[in-house]
Amino acid sequence: MDVFANLATGFSVAVTPTNLLFCLIGCLLGTLIGVLPGIGPIATIAMLLPITYGLDPLAALIMLAGIYYGAQYGGSTTAILVNLPGETSSVITCIEGYKMARNGRAGAALTVAALGSFFAGCVGTIVVAMFAPLLASFAVKFRSPEYFSLMLFGLVAAVVLAHGSVLKAIAMVIFGLLLGLVGTDTQAGIQRYTFGINELYDGIDFVPLAMGLFGIAELMANLDRKFEDRSQTQKVDSLWPTPKEARLAAPAVLRGTALGSLLGILPGGGAVLAAFASYTLEKKVSRSRANFGNGAIEGVAGPESANNAGAQTSFIPLLTLGIPSTPVMAVMVGAMMIQGIAPGTALISERPNLFWGMIASMWIGNAMLVIINLPLIGLWVSLLRVPYRLLFPCIVILCCVGAYAISSSSFIVMMMAGFAILGYVFGKLGCEGAPFLLGFVLGPLMEENLRRSMVLSFGDPMIFVQRPISLTLLLMSLGLVLMIVLPSFRKTRNVAFQE
Amino acid sequence: MIRVSHPQDFWSGLLFIAIGALAAYLGRDFAFGTMTRMGPGFLPKVLAWLMMGVGAIILLRSLVLKGEPIQASRFRPQILIVVAILLFAQMIDRVGMVPTVFVVTIVAALAAEEMRWRDTLLLAVGLSAVCTLLFIMVLGLPMRPFAWSF
Numbered sequence: 001m002d003v004f005a006n007l008a009t010g011f012s013v014a015v016t017p018t019n020l021l022f023c024l025i026g027c028l029l030g031t032l033i034g035v036l037p038g039i040g041p042i043a044t045i046a047m048l049l050p051i052t053y054g055l056d057p058l059a060a061l062i063m064l065a066g067i068y069y070g071a072q073y074g075g076s077t078t079a080i081l082v083n084l085p086g087e088t089s090s091v092i093t094c095i096e097g098y099k100m101a102r103n104g105r106a107g108a109a110l111t112v113a114a115l116g117s118f119f120a121g122c123v124g125t126i127v128v129a130m131f132a133p134l135l136a137s138f139a140v141k142f143r144s145p146e147y148f149s150l151m152l153f154g155l156v157a158a159v160v161l162a163h164g165s166v167l168k169a170i171a172m173v174i175f176g177l178l179l180g181l182v183g184t185d186t187q188a189g190i191q192r193y194t195f196g197i198n199e200l201y202d203g204i205d206f207v208p209l210a211m212g213l214f215g216i217a218e219l220m221a222n223l224d225r226k227f228e229d230r231s232q233t234q235k236v237d238s239l240w241p242t243p244k245e246a247r248l249a250a251p252a253v254l255r256g257t258a259l260g261s262l263l264g265i266l267p268g269g270g271a272v273l274a275a276f277a278s279y280t281l282e283k284k285v286s287r288s289r290a291n292f293g294n295g296a297i298e299g300v301a302g303p304e305s306a307n308n309a310g311a312q313t314s315f316i317p318l319l320t321l322g323i324p325s326t327p328v329m330a331v332m333v334g335a336m337m338i339q340g341i342a343p344g345t346a347l348i349s350e351r352p353n354l355f356w357g358m359i360a361s362m363w364i365g366n367a368m369l370v371i372i373n374l375p376l377i378g379l380w381v382s383l384l385r386v387p388y389r390l391l392f393p394c395i396v397i398l399c400c401v402g403a404y405a406i407s408s409s410s411f412i413v414m415m416m417a418g419f420a421i422l423g424y425v426f427g428k429l430g431c432e433g434a435p436f437l438l439g440f441v442l443g444p445l446m447e448e449n450l451r452r453s454m455v456l457s458f459g460d461p462m463i464f465v466q467r468p469i470s471l472t473l474l475l476m477s478l479g480l481v482l483m484i485v486l487p488s489f490r491k492t493r494n495v496a497f498q499e
Numbered sequence: 500m501i502r503v504s505h506p507q508d509f510w511s512g513l514l515f516i517a518i519g520a521l522a523a524y525l526g527r528d529f530a531f532g533t534m535t536r537m538g539p540g541f542l543p544k545v546l547a548w549l550m551m552g553v554g555a556i557i558l559l560r561s562l563v564l565k566g567e568p569i570q571a572s573r574f575r576p577q578i579l580i581v582v583a584i585l586l587f588a589q590m591i592d593r594v595g596m597v598p599t600v601f602v603v604t605i606v607a608a609l610a611a612e613e614m615r616w617r618d619t620l621l622l623a624v625g626l627s628a629v630c631t632l633l634f635i636m637v638l639g640l641p642m643r644p645f646a647w648s649f
Contacts, residue, residue: 048638165508165557167553167556167557167560168508168511168557170553171511171515171550171553171554171557174546174549174550174553175515175518175550177542177546178518178522178543178546178547178550181542181543181546185539187539188530188538188539190529190539192526192529192539192543193522193525193526193543216580216584219580220576220577220580223573223576223577223580223610223611224570224571224572224573224576224577388611389608389611389613389614389615389618390608390618390622392607392608392610392611393583393603393604393607393608393619393622393623393626394622394626396580396583396584396603396604396607397587397600397603397604397607397626397630399584400584400587400588400591400603401630401634401640401642404587404588404591404642405634405640405642408641408642410587410588410589410591410592411588413584413585413587413588413591414584414585414588416584417581417584417585417588420580420581420584421577421581424572424577425514428507428569428570428572429507429508429510429511429514429569430507430508430511430567431511447542450537450542451537451541454534454535454536454537455535455536458535459533459534459535460534461534
């Protein structure tokens with residue numbers, strides 16, 4: 001078959017001893033840095049990027065793949081062990097993974113996350129190989145209205161999938177969109193909300209925002225608890241999942257992979273959406289729903305697989321539409337650009353060796369991850385034994401250095417402090433950070449496409465329902481709202497009724 | 500005084516209204532434009548008013564719905580963490596990595612009530628060394644171990 005012939009080409013160019021060595025080093029470094037609390041995959045990849053500068057494009061890509069998977073897995077490890085999500089999608093992993101760690105099942109959670117991710121990555125690779133060329137032809141039909149509707153769908157999904165109050169999630173998305181507008185308005189050429197500060201001309205940087213809002217804010221919330229409540233001395237059982245856990249996790253991995261492969265294709269937070277959706281699905285189909293929130297292994301296995309499958313298939317919109325679907329992907333695009341590789345439809349036809357080599361290297365990075373990390377899980381788990389009073393100053397320092405390193409600017413470090421306060425207040429008020437983050441990432445893109453659509457239709461908003469793909473996407477958003485908001489309406493009504 | 504039955508939502512609502520109002524105020528001079536040619540003020544204004552609207556609904560609902568109280572803050576640890584980060588921002592360019600990390604570690608560590616001086620000093624020394632080694636020597640980030648520029 002064509003697909004396999006293409007994949008074989010990819011592997012033949014990608015698999016050389018030197019390339020594998022680069023991948024190994026990348027994966028090891030990625031995990032090592034990524035596992036440090038407060039340094040998420042984005043910061044990790046950004047920090048390690050300079051190492052790949054001197055290599056030829058394919059070797060650099062393979063090393064990057066190693067760093068990427070290492071950083072992602074390292075991020076999941078921190079999420080599970082110390083409840084610090086490095087990026088949006090590992091917010092979900094925190095929910096059950098951290099609880100599992102508190103129950104002494106950290107080893108099992110990490111093993112399941114690694115194996116689930118690997119399986120999902122394999123499936124995702126095949127899906128990309130089969131559908132990327134197909135979707136490239138479909139993607140040509142996408143114009144601004146379709147892009148706008150697609151991103152709206154992503155935001156609606158984020159609101160609907162956030163737990164807690166729907167209204168507060170909506171307000172958080174709007175707040176995120178507003179902050180996303182900070183910076184130079186490229187069409188009118190004027191500054192918006194920049195107060196004449198140089199660092200804000202290109203918009204608010206994602207890294208200090210994420211580190212402040214999630215990393216530092218979480219730490220400040222932790223310090224409110226009594227010393228005894230947050231002491232981390234917990235026993236760690238065997239690293240392998242028990243047969244019962246394996247039985248629960250395996251179908252969750254399959255469902256997560258399927259969901260992730262499908263949803264990852266949607267640009268605008270596909271992988272994040274997949275992790276959210278998988279968690280919701282696992283909660284719905286689980287026979288022991290009471291376990292959720294108390295360390296249900298399905299809640300780790302499903303979202304982790306979904307996230308990884310989604311991360312893999314989100315290469316499809318990246319390669320066909322040129323939209324990075326997650327902040328991490330955006331960093332990867334930056335890394336590719338440095339190597340002179342521009343993602344887009346032309347890549348498949350013009351540089352097939354590189355394209356298929358890239359897909360093959362993603363799989364290699366994935367495999368390397370399992371090979372390295374299974375034996376090292378014990379080491380990561382032992383991080384738990386570090387008392388919190390020693391751990392959190394390290395997190396503060398690492399976040400500070402990470403924020404400062406972006407552009408050697410102390411303003412960015414101070415901005416991180418501001419976001420930390422904001423995140424702490426949001427936490428106290430029960431407002432969720434994830435919808436905020438998605439709004440922030442999609443804000444500028446949405447504005448651009450909204451403007452273009454309006455120019456296209458001479459100011460007629462009906463353009464969004466007149467174009468079939470756009471209409472379908474809007475109807476899907478509506479469906480999501482009806483599907484999940486209705487029962488919650490019923491629930492709140494019931495609560496009000498009881499009072 | 501009105502008894503707030505859902506304090507979390509009450510204050511969230513107020514916060515969102517305030518943010519919306521601030522965004523509308525700061526963006527008051529951005530041109531709104533027309534539907535065909537949207538100006539730089541179109542989305543900021545629409546979003547700001549939407550935010551105030553949603554905030555108002557949350558606020559009104561909070562007077563009717565019942566919810567958990569807001570957990571008390573200790574303030575001391577949070578202030579110390581923020582001070583530590585601000586110190587980092589102010590010191591790193593002026594005195595370099597080693598003294599900055601040393602001081603910031605100690606200030607941050609004070610945030611925990613179970614802090615022990617001996618461990619903290621050891622940690623501060625260790626972190627200064629590790630950060631210099633890892634970030635400056637291995638990763639080659641543009642920072643100096645020591646500096647003196649005011």
